[in-house]
Amino acid sequence: MREIKQTIEQEITNAKFRSFDLVYRIGVKNHVRYWLIGALLLLIAVLFLPWTQNIRAKGAITTLRQEQRPQELNSIIPGRIIKWYVKEGDVVKAGDTIAQLAEIKDSYLDPELLNRTKEQINAKKSSVGFYGDKVAATDAQITAMQQVVILKMKQLSLKVIADSFEAVSAANDMKIAEAQFRRQKIMRDSGLSSLVQLEQRNQYYQSALAKKTSAEMKFFNTKTELIQAQAEFLEKKSKAQGEKAAAQSEISNSTADVAKLSNQYENYRIRNGMYYLIAPQGGQIVQANKSGLNEILKEGEKIAEIVPLQIDHAVEIYVRPVDLPLLSKGQKVRFLFDGYPAIVFSGWPKASYGIFSGEIAVIESSVSSNGKFRILVGEDKSYRPWPKTLMLGTGASAIALLHDVPVWYELWRNINGFPPEYYQTKEKNNDKGKK
Template sequence: AIIAEIKDNYLDDQLLERTQNQVELKRQSVEAYGKKIGAQERQLGALSDQQQLKLEQAKIKIAQGQLMMQNDSINLRAAEIDYATARLRYDRMDSLYQRGLKSLTDLEARNLTMQQAKAKEISARNNWQNSKTEYQRLYLDLTTIRAEYDTYYSKVLAEQLSASTDQFDAESMVNKLQNQYSNYKARRGYHCITAPQDGYVTEAFVNGLGESVKAGQKIVSIMPSSYDLAVEVYIDPIDLPLMHIGEKVQVQFDGWPAIVFSGWPKASIGTFSGEIYAIDQYIGANGKYRLLLRPLANEENWPSALRVGAGARAMIILNDVPIWYELWRKINGFPPDFYQPKNVKNVDVASK
């Protein structure tokens, strides 16, 4: 049988090709995100190296500024000592001038020397203050470099994490599209319905041309052309303990005349030998347990004209007892004796 699509999602003749193209594009997107993540990883490495270099340069400048500040401090101390010495000499010269031992010219020379020393002291103090301020600025620059590169690093890292998230989403979409492509491809293979095995069509549930069918809807019923004969019979729960795998059974089929002598299976005519090969573990909806029977080896074959669904009546052979005991049991309504056969075939009980 050939079926055709009627849903809009599957009407495209190039559905598989377009879906495969989407898969390839998404796969390329995954690769692009991978390259972007790799570039950002290298960028993070470069930022880290650059930050380390800048920090080393800043530390070197701080060390230089500290040495300069110490040098300016030494120069300031020397200028202070020179000024103190020049002032002391001026005071001595002034004392001698007051006594008339030194001339005014000598006093003015001493005063000029003192003023020059004072100017040098002020210049040295200014240089020391400048070097101290520069040292503090360089130390602040070190902190600024750390904060600045940490900001750059955090920004690139956030972009990398965002790209990783996009890559994961793209990979998830690739898997989803691949699954969808596989489903479309498998669905295309279901347009031609073939039987799971050779057989005969027994009933058509959908008749006519161009009929619509739903998922899971029955279309036809097929009977296999090659099968193993088996008989399905049901017994009451009270008789279940008497049933055993491998128990011999005489089967009478509908359409085959039979003369049955109860208790003498070999004397019966028109019955066929079989054996129990499966017993359901759970009771059926009809309140009985199901047994499956198959032909007994080395006995008369079952009729080749039998068809699936034919009626059958099974007579299970129990323990051999005297005639008087069987008559007495039936008159009193007693069940057959419980017994365990000596040789029971090791066959698993079938699950229903």
């Protein structure tokens, strides 16, 4: 029994040693060293592979042109909604009617407002015509007065001349009669003539003096008539010209009233056309601000939005100020659109799958409210086309490609917190060399 027990213990001891050798592979040739060396060499090789530096940013789908973005449909005038022609989600064309409004201001409630305003315009135009006829009649009256006064002036002027000659003749007759009377008196005093002869000469002298006085009075009266005729003509002419000026003033006032009423008429006519809200462009109706009939719209208030269907897609992204100097117009940007699967290798864009390419189109020069700069990126026509089913507001992850550097350099740069390499394209460098 003792020998059997020793044999069993010996077998157990041998089994333990065999298990130890099997577990720790004592005496077996090991290849772990070669695996470690190979992994190290592979890691070193990977460190020297090219790595494309990039700037990442989040964005959303938008458009490059303002008229292709969602447009608010506003009511220019206040009004009451009496009919809807579309509902949310409907697709409309440019010129389609969206809704009909009714007037709510008492100044425009009269259904015959346009006709009544037109009647006022016609009445004012007739008034302008009447006053124009009055001006023409006054001109004709002034012309007739001028012709009459010219003839009368000529007549009185000739009469003045004739009266002046008559006065001169009477004065000469008086001088002759006076000289004869004086000589006759001298002869009477000398006793050469009789008293009767002296009295006859005296009578003749008195008669010549009376005629002279009468001729002078007639001459002065004719001159007075001439002056009075001139004054009377000037007075009548001034009165006629005053009436003409008053008529012309009325014409001016009536013309101003016609212009004002015409302005009001056009405003009323245009306002009547604003009772129907028209789609300015084709698109889909969304976000209706009013939900029923008889709701009141204020002046300039939004009633709905129109989202255009035909748009040129772009991506709106925001980058940090520290990354802004690394970007330029025309630079390539890769995108991952939400809802479109993709496999991305950050440093190897050519090995990525499901990504899309774009070109920077706009770099805004002012910082946005979020402290970043806004960038608009358009589609890269030379690369894979963007999906046609993209919608405004769809999220996008942007990767702006920069310089190619070794992997070890990129790791070292990130560990030290250095910015990416700033570089310029060959075309820009060639342009600088030419300059």
